Amino acid sequence: MAYLESSKKFDPVRPGEQWFFYWKTSAALWETRILQCPVHEVIFLPLYWGFHAESSTEWDFGKVRPERDLLRLTQLLTQHGRKFCWLLPLTPAPFMPNGGIPVSVARVLSVGKSGVHLAALDQEQNLNKMFSFFEPKVFPSFASFLQAFGTFLGTHKVKAPLWGCQFFYSQDGETSSFLGDSSLAFEQGFSRFLRKAHPEGTDLTDPRSESELKERFTGEVGQLFSSAAESALGPFWAGHQRIVILGAAPKETILRSLPTGKSQLEYTRDLFQHFVNGDQVSSALLTPEEKKESLQWILSEHFGARTLELAYKLVPTVSNPDEDWRPYSVADLYSGEHVDHFDKLGLRRFLYRNYRWLYQNRESLEFTPEAIDQSQHKIKFFNGSSLTRTSFAQMLKLFMLGQRVLLDRSGLGEGHEKRLQLFLLENSIRMQSVNFMTATQICELGDGRLIIFDGAPLRENPEREKFWNHIFRYLSFVQPEVQMDDDVFGLWRIRPTAPHELSYLDVRRVNLYNPTSYKKAVSIRTHRQFAFMKMIDPTRATARSTTDGVEVELLPNGKIALDFGHYEET
Amino acid sequence: MSLKLIYHFQTSQNQDQEFRPASYAVIYFFSDDGFLDERQLRELAKAIPNADHEGLTFLNLDDLKSFAARVGEELAVREVRLISVQDYNIGIDGAKDLATFTGVFEKYGEIVVNETVKKKGLFGKFFT
Numbered sequence: 001m002a003y004l005e006s007s008k009k010f011d012p013v014r015p016g017e018q019w020f021f022y023w024k025t026s027a028a029l030w031e032t033r034i035l036q037c038p039v040h041e042v043i044f045l046p047l048y049w050g051f052h053a054e055s056s057t058e059w060d061f062g063k064v065r066p067e068r069d070l071l072r073l074t075q076l077l078t079q080h081g082r083k084f085c086w087l088l089p090l091t092p093a094p095f096m097p098n099g100g101i102p103v104s105v106a107r108v109l110s111v112g113k114s115g116v117h118l119a120a121l122d123q124e125q126n127l128n129k130m131f132s133f134f135e136p137k138v139f140p141s142f143a144s145f146l147q148a149f150g151t152f153l154g155t156h157k158v159k160a161p162l163w164g165c166q167f168f169y170s171q172d173g174e175t176s177s178f179l180g181d182s183s184l185a186f187e188q189g190f191s192r193f194l195r196k197a198h199p200e201g202t203d204l205t206d207p208r209s210e211s212e213l214k215e216r217f218t219g220e221v222g223q224l225f226s227s228a229a230e231s232a233l234g235p236f237w238a239g240h241q242r243i244v245i246l247g248a249a250p251k252e253t254i255l256r257s258l259p260t261g262k263s264q265l266e267y268t269r270d271l272f273q274h275f276v277n278g279d280q281v282s283s284a285l286l287t288p289e290e291k292k293e294s295l296q297w298i299l300s301e302h303f304g305a306r307t308l309e310l311a312y313k314l315v316p317t318v319s320n321p322d323e324d325w326r327p328y329s330v331a332d333l334y335s336g337e338h339v340d341h342f343d344k345l346g347l348r349r350f351l352y353r354n355y356r357w358l359y360q361n362r363e364s365l366e367f368t369p370e371a372i373d374q375s376q377h378k379i380k381f382f383n384g385s386s387l388t389r390t391s392f393a394q395m396l397k398l399f400m401l402g403q404r405v406l407l408d409r410s411g412l413g414e415g416h417e418k419r420l421q422l423f424l425l426e427n428s429i430r431m432q433s434v435n436f437m438t439a440t441q442i443c444e445l446g447d448g449r450l451i452i453f454d455g456a457p458l459r460e461n462p463e464r465e466k467f468w469n470h471i472f473r474y475l476s477f478v479q480p481e482v483q484m485d486d487d488v489f490g491l492w493r494i495r496p497t498a499p500h501e502l503s504y505l506d507v508r509r510v511n512l513y514n515p516t517s518y519k520k521a522v523s524i525r526t527h528r529q530f531a532f533m534k535m536i537d538p539t540r541a542t543a544r545s546t547t548d549g550v551e552v553e554l555l556p557n558g559k560i561a562l563d564f565g566h567y568e569e570t
Numbered sequence: 571m572s573l574k575l576i577y578h579f580q581t582s583q584n585q586d587q588e589f590r591p592a593s594y595a596v597i598y599f600f601s602d603d604g605f606l607d608e609r610q611l612r613e614l615a616k617a618i619p620n621a622d623h624e625g626l627t628f629l630n631l632d633d634l635k636s637f638a639a640r641v642g643e644e645l646a647v648r649e650v651r652l653i654s655v656q657d658y659n660i661g662i663d664g665a666k667d668l669a670t671f672t673g674v675f676e677k678y679g680e681i682v683v684n685e686t687v688k689k690k691g692l693f694g695k696f697f698t
Binding site for chain 2: 109111114115116117119121125126127129251253254255257258259260
């Protein structure tokens with residue numbers, strides 16, 4: 001019993017994010033471990049496919065080793081009313097020995113961008129080394145597993161969704177796939193790819209073209225693993241997930257091995273950057289010592305069960321619009337493949353200074369009624385050069401649905417430019433032209449605003465922050481003003497008003513965290529548009545009301561949540 | 571405190587009809603407290619002739635060693651261990667857990683001693 005009690009604090013079988021590492025414990029203990037999982041939480045089962053290899057072509061699901069008995073595992077889960085999903089790695093997985101592949105095909109270690117082998121320290125301080133997926137024996141082994149697993153699922157009618165997962169690490173502001181490799185296996189595979197794609201030969205003296213071809217080759221191999229999985233497991237296939245594994249980067253492995261380790265502040269900074277990027281994260285590698293206080297709070301409060309359920313489409317986008325707290329942000333940035341586009345225009349810096357953590361980078365526009373409804377209040381920024389025909393049309397539809405849309409027309413294709421002019425003409429859109437730092441057209445249609453600007457002059461303009469200031473002032477954006485140091489972090493949420501709160505338009509909550517070893521002060525100005533309602537769960541923190549708003553004091557590793565009612569402007 | 575530097579040897583290249591000589595690039599430079607500040611390192615690299623201080627790249631191993639010694643002197647650390655990426659990778663290949671991984675930084679590479687930083691003698695330890 002003492003073991004079970006202490007396992008609540010450190011449990012290698014349940015490392016985080018509701019994952020269940022079935023291979024890390026005796027099958028006899030599965031039932032006990034399952035009962036420790038909250039009933040309402042979905043359990044995610046990462047598939048350690050290498051673990052099931054009895055030989056290079058034979059796969060065991062329990063006949064040889066009980067720890068491989070996935071049928072028994074799923075029966076226990078079902079018997080105890082636990083919903084579950086499979087997570088199938090489509091890249092090396094740093095939380096599994098050998099990156100998850102069978103020992104027999106683990107031949108060539110993966111090499112990262114800086115030339116070092118990719119390896120990560122897990123919760124139990126084992127060093128998991130990634131092996132190259134470009135080694136020719138890996139894919140046939142994977143395909144063989146897929147066939148066997150597909151047969152297993154079909155035969156036993158295991159009804160659970162299966163997600164193909166690509167794992168990433170983040171280092172120096174860049175997110176990289178674990179599939180990425182520059183080992184000998186990769187180079188040999190790349191040579192074969194070049195010979196096939198360009199039998200007449202190709203000129204690789206230009207490093208840029210070599211880099212592009214290598215990227216294309218890596219993408220095609222990734223696609224090979226992905227499409228093989230989707231094809232073999234079709235009836236159960238639910239889609240793809242991209243997951244960033246905290247603590248997995250080569251630099252982090254070194255940092256985590258040092259006496260001081262990686263600090264709470266550094267992890268928090270990373271986590272918030274992932275929030276802005278809309279990344280799904282996993283803390284499966286982190287030890288209890290690393291995942292404490294600030295980090296643990298942020299993970300459970302903002303990357304917890306509800307966030308997971310939404311990411312895996314286990315619940316509708318808005319389950320109970322009258323009660324739910326939803327993440328709140330003011331802007332979505334759609335930069336397309338030029339991920340630094342809005343950095344170059346100074347928009348990201350402006351948002352960081354004035355609306356920190358209140359914006360998100362989006363890879364693609366989710367154009368469903370629920371998503372449109374949920375993001376109605378957000379300002380949407382589009383990079384014209386990255387728009388497809390579909391996304392261009394969707395952007396205009398958002399404007400017509402009353403949303404606020406900003407379009408950088410620099411780089412907009414000729415076809416889109418003509419369509420835009422035709423759209424404005426045919427719909428008799430009211431327009432005004434302004435020239436402040438750059439040519440800007442402001443279009444109005446009911447509540448909708450479409451602001452078309454030329455981003456090019458803003459790139460080199462040191463005063464461009466004034467432009468964004470004007471834009472946000474014009475859009476009359478209303479939000480409490482928060483003044484805090486760079487190493488204090490806060491996330492906002494919003495919910496509709498309750499029957500006794502009818503004097504408010506909505507209620508907003510800010511969760512503030514201080515992951516440093518210093519006392520920090522935060523000042524929140526309500527500008528007479530918000531009323532401070534209450535503070536929730538202060539831990540080593542205090543708040544006091546002032547005439548301007550609220551003054552908060554956060555002690556080292558302190559946190560607090562504050563609710564504000566939003567008044568209608570009179 | 572100890573300092574470790576992991577470097578990558580890059581062979582000479584011909585790019586866009588421009589010849590780039592072989593070089594030694596700093597990949598990671600860290601102490602027991604974490605990675606060293608890159609801005610500071612770039613500043614210190616300016617003291618090494620012909621070095622690309624922005625990219626922390628040096629023309630030869632002696633220059634790299636001089637840079638390492640310079641950083642050690644700045645931080646009052648006598649010894650800096652230089653580990654090539656090849657050796658680091660060999661170390662990772664043989665490591666299986668935290669203990670054997672940290673052992674890589676004691677087992678591989680060569681030590682550059684900064685003679686200007688005095689070694690603490692028996693009596694010296696009493697007076698710090």
